[in-house]
Amino acid sequence: MAALGVTHLVKRFAGGVVGVDDVTLTVGEGAFTALVGPSGCGKTTILRLVAGLEEPTSGEVRIGGRDVTWLPPRDRDVAMVFQNYALYPHLTVRDNIAFPLRVRRTAPAEIVRRVRQAAELLEIDALFERKPAQLSGGQRQRVALARAIVREPALFLFDEPLSNLDAQVRAQTRAELVALHRRLGATMLYVTHDQVEAMTMAQTVAVMASGRVLQEGAPMSLYRDPASLAVAKFIGSPSINTVAGRSTGARFEGALSCVLHAAEASGAVLAVRPEHLVLGAAADASPATVTLVEPLGPESLVRMRLASGEELVARCAGEAPWHIGDHVRVGVAEGRGLCYRASDGSRLL
Amino acid sequence: MTRVHRRVAMATAVLWAVATIALSWRVLKGIDEAARSREALYRAHASQGHAPSPAFPPSIEASALASVQQEERPLIVHDPDGVELVTAPVKDADDWEIIGAVALYGRWRECALRVAAPAIAVLVVALVLLGSASAARWSRPGITALGGVVAAGAAAALTLSQLQAAAAALAPRLVVPPTLARLALPSPSLAFAALALVLLAAAGALAVSAVHWHAEAAGRPARVRETLAAWGFIAPSLAHLLVFTIAPVGFLVWISVHDWDLLASDRPFVGLAHFREIGADPSFWRALRNGLVYALYVPATMVAALAAALVLDQPLRGIKVLRVVVFLPYVASTVAIALVWQWLLHRDFGLLNAALAAVHLPRVDWLGNPATALPALMLVSAWGQLGYMMVVYLAGLQAIPASLLEAARLDGADAWQRFRLVVWPMLRPVSTYLLLTGIIWSFHGFTLVYVMTEGGPAHATDVLVYRIYQTAWEFRRFDVAAAMSVVLCALLLALTALQWRVVKGEPADA
Structure with a gap:
């Protein structure tokens, strides 16, 4: 196990496209960090730079305190789990798992022991003689994990490993990966575009956009206090509600209004989580028309349109008493409005 | 069977009949013209010491001469009365020199109907039987198809026996000029007739079965109708395959x-005699051995092609031009390649020398x-095949997911x-494909x-x-x-x- 440190990492591709733009990131020893962001934000490029599959334009990658920036992948002691699993189709499950040990010329007895150990950990020892084509998506994922584990690397890299699985298997594998991380105590860097995965699995989440890390922190702190409008919009499902308007310093004025304690007056965007919208007779309530009610069981999502045309979604506990076409009044729960500058999306309050 | 289906069945029968007549007509026209001739005129070279022959009428004279001088094959012409006749060259006893020509009047027209009649009769009976069978509701599609095939086979057999009987009955009327030891008239023979008639019979059987299936299709599940439609779609290519591939192979x-x-009138069955002959022929075995050695260029080229593909797989500037x-x-x-290489390999002016x-x-x-001729040919073949194999390998390389190689690096x-x-x-399926198709092509x-060595020198490049x-x-x-071709x-x-x-x-890709 070793810590990963990435300092001022820049990757410019041929043609001038900037994939990674001055990223500094630390994953502590034994920590589980998720890189999350929309596709094309550079998160996979960072992963590939750390793995050594790409060479950085500038910057430094350190694993366990050792500068590995210019080392080939095989000398970095990292294991990677690919989105499509990258299992060798011509090899059996056993040989796939043993591959990293074989190419490193580990003693045969040691190979047998470690392959069995890894397979038992992931409960795939019954599949040893099968070829990847004969496995389900979940089983392939486990084989890919076993192949990563068997080497006992300093650092695990995950490149959207769950996105090819169906929803049920994905939720299950998520929990198993967290358990695996606990048991191995391994350092893990996990790339995903799915903020739910990032929030539920990682101890630290780094949100990226356009090659930069926008914000890094514990999942709930990102949810509660997004430093910018982009982070606020990216974290949370359904997505945060936004309404454009003005900050007067003491109040936000727009299609929704609420009390602020901002220092400056400027064009602003109000962002409110769906569970922080209050339906009913709140003090600052604005009229809206219900356009859709989605009952989810323990909670309901109520979608509505303000008179000014903005769409909102509110989350309320249990069954919602409204129907399509109902006129409701909607307001912001006290102290829950997040306000951002309209100019650059930075936090106003 | 509804009325519509009965009509379709009758239309099929009529089509079959017309096709049978047309085919018999064509076949009989070709078959043993001599056997059905009523008179023969011939002329021989005076130098051979034969008796002077009766002269041809002027119109036939030209055709007879043409068939002797240019074609060495029969020509169909018309005499001044408009009657069709065949002129053909006549060879001497050694089957070597053309010593004259014959002109034969054919009488094939009356034969066609005689030959086609039994086929038509059998088909009509089969149709009636099938019709009543489906009316009685005990028929199964399999039985119907079998019935159609049996009926068609019977029709074909009857037709063939009629054909042979006709040929046998007319044979004594063949006029062989006593001074000529061997009258050499080519005849497409019964083989063509048999082949054509069997094909026609099969087509007839299919048609009968198809009509019957269609008659019952309305009451059948969609799956069966789909099957029918599928057969309908592949029928044209199937027919093409039968006529132009399977039939010629059968003929071979x-x-x-x-x-x-080519020029003998009788072609007796000799069993495996030709196979024994080639088995005992050292030149055949030499050709086979040469072919096997020649085929070695395939694996050698594959190695070069894979190396080239690995190089040309790199994302370099201008790599596409190089490919x-x-x-x-x-x-x-x-x-063109052969001619160019002939020059490159030339003893005195060649670039290589x-x-x-x-x-x-x-x-x-x-x-x-x-010692060098066969290796030289192998070199030229390798040069010609390298690009193709390289492209196939390149496609194979590019089909390997990049993540697999990255995973291996990690x-x-x-x-x-x-x-x-x-x-x-990962390239194994590609390699297997290239190796086997390459060897097949090398044979x-x-x-x-043909262009570079004509099998020489001293049979060194004599391949099968x-x-x-x-x-x-x-x-x-x-x-x-033909026997060699069968072995090949x-x-x-x-x-x-x-x-x-x-x-x-091969396992499927994951």
Whole structure:
């Protein structure tokens, strides 16, 4: 196990496209960090730079305190789990798992022991003689994990490993990966575009956009206090509600209004989580028309349109008493409005 | 059967009848014209010491001369009364020199109906039976199809026996000029007739079955109707395959077990005599051995092609141009390649020898020396095939997911291990394909040999296909050539079967 440190990492591709733009990131020893962001934000490029599959334009990658920036992948002691699993189709499950040990010329007895150990950990020892084509998506994922584990690397890299699985298997594998991380105590860097995965699995989440890390922190702190409008919009499902308007310093004025304690007056965007919208007779309530009610069981999502045309979604506990076409009044729960500058999306309050 | 279906059935029967008549007509026109001739006129060279022959009428004279001088084959002409007749050359007893010509009046018109009649009768009976069978509701599609095939087979058999009877009955009327030891008239013979009639019979059977199926289709599940439609769609290509591939192969096999002389009227069955002949013929075995040695260029070229593909797979500037250049020889005409290489390999003016001379090595007569001729041909073949194999390998390389190679890099594999443990096994289906199709094609190799060496020097480049060609067209031993072709065909079939097994055994990609 070793810590990963990435300092001022820049990757410019041929043609001038900037994939990674001055990223500094630390994953502590034994920590589980998720890189999350929309596709094309550079998160996979960072992963590939750390793995050594790409060479950085500038910057430094350190694993366990050792500068590995210019080392080939095989000398970095990292294991990677690919989105499509990258299992060798011509090899059996056993040989796939043993591959990293074989190419490193580990003693045969040691190979047998470690392959069995890894397979038992992931409960795939019954599949040893099968070829990847004969496995389900979940089983392939486990084989890919076993192949990563068997080497006992300093650092695990995950490149959207769950996105090819169906929803049920994905939720299950998520929990198993967290358990695996606990048991191995391994350092893990996990790339995903799915903020739910990032929030539920990682101890630290780094949100990226356009090659930069926008914000890094514990999942709930990102949810509660997004430093910018982009982070606020990216974290949370359904997505945060936004309404454009003005900050007067003491109040936000727009299609929704609420009390602020901002220092400056400027064009602003109000962002409110769906569970922080209050339906009913709140003090600052604005009229809206219900356009859709989605009952989810323990909670309901109520979608509505303000008179000014903005769409909102509110989350309320249990069954919602409204129907399509109902006129409701909607307001912001006290102290829950997040306000951002309209100019650059930075936090106003 | 509803009325509509009955009508379709009758239309099928009429079509069958018309086709049978037309075919019998064509066939009988070709079959043993001599056997059905009512008189023959001939003329011989005075130098051969034959009695002067009766003169041809002027219109026939020209045709007879033409058939002797140019074609060596029969010509169909009309006499001044508009009656059709055939003129053909006559050869001497050694079947060597053309010593005259005959003109024969045919009487084939009356035969056609006689031959076609039983076929039509059987078909009509079959149709009526099938109609009543489906009305009685005990019929099954299988029984119907079987009935159709049996009826068609019976029709074909009857037709053939009629044909033979007709030929036999007319044979004594053949006028053989007593002074000519052997009247050489080519005849397409009964083989063509048999082949055509069997095909027609099969078509008739299919048609009858199709009508019957259609009659019952309305009450059947969609799956069956789909099956019918599917057969309908593949029918044209199936017919093409039957007529232009399977039938000629059958004909080839037929020739291989008969004494087949282009200009002889009788072609007796000889069993496996031709096969025994080629088995005892050292030149056949030499050709086979040469072919096997020649085929070695395939694995050698594959190695070069894989190396080229690995190089050209790199994302370098201008790499596409290079790929095109390597591929170019494959699209060039083989004859052009052969001619160019003939010059490159020339003893006195060739580029290769000029290069050797430049470094003070002795000149080599590449194509004139039995030791170097076959390797030289292999070199040219390799050069021509390299581009194709390279492109196939390139496609194979590009089909390997990049993530697989990246995973191998992360797993700690060096470049050689990545090639040996990932790339090479992933390319195995491609390699198998290239190897087997390459060997199959190498056995087909003819153009290079024909243009560059003509099998020489001293039979050093005599490969099987060239041997077949020479046997057939230079030695005029079509039967022996056919037997060789059958052996070659069996050989290639075995290779193809092997290829199928290997390819089928490949695991699907994950």
